[in-house]
Amino acid sequence: EDQVTQSPEALRLQEGESSSLNCSYTVSGLRGLFWYRQDPGKGPEFLFTLYSAGEEKEKERLKATLTKKESFLHITAPKPEDSATYLCAAHGSSNTGKLIFGQGTTLQVKP
């Protein structure tokens, strides 16, 4: 069964304290690994798509990487405005059109 697991569930950082969020996936024939950001009371907002192991993508203080079993979202020198829930999702060849979501990591960055 396809599965996506995120860790940790919650993460508290001081402003400027870099860290990483983990997304482990068990998906047959990965066709895409997605990262989303969700603010309270809002819908998820797309951040990145990764398609193959070794691929990396960056946006401001965020960098997403992909291996054959995991994806990491690295946050460099975070700011309070980076506080949000970060969702990971995977699309496999056996689930055409369907994304399997992890439970999310809630990040709080304190000034």
Place this chain on the structure above:
Amino acid sequence: NAGVTQTPKFRVLKTGQSMTLLCAQDMNHEYMYWYRQDPGMGLRLIHYSVGEGTTAKGEVPDGYNVSRLKKQNFLLGLESAAPSQTSVYFCASSPRGGDTEAFFGQGTRLTVV
């Protein structure tokens, strides 16, 4: 540029009542999805559509029905609401399916008492 719009944003239902949630997208996307989000459970797919006139079951379809009569609209119906359907519902759309990013609406917070 509206993107994905959900109606209503909030609703309180009594057990046994029925209602329809409306999702509209203005991006000409083929695929549309309905998810529910519950604490500790993440986003779970209820139903989805790969094009106008098509629908398919997702992970948790029981108690829900959907229709996609027009490409831009995807309706989610609850025939007889139950307290277990208290949740936040999100609609999403994507151009070509699961290997392209999905765009989400702002959500509908539904409480069934």
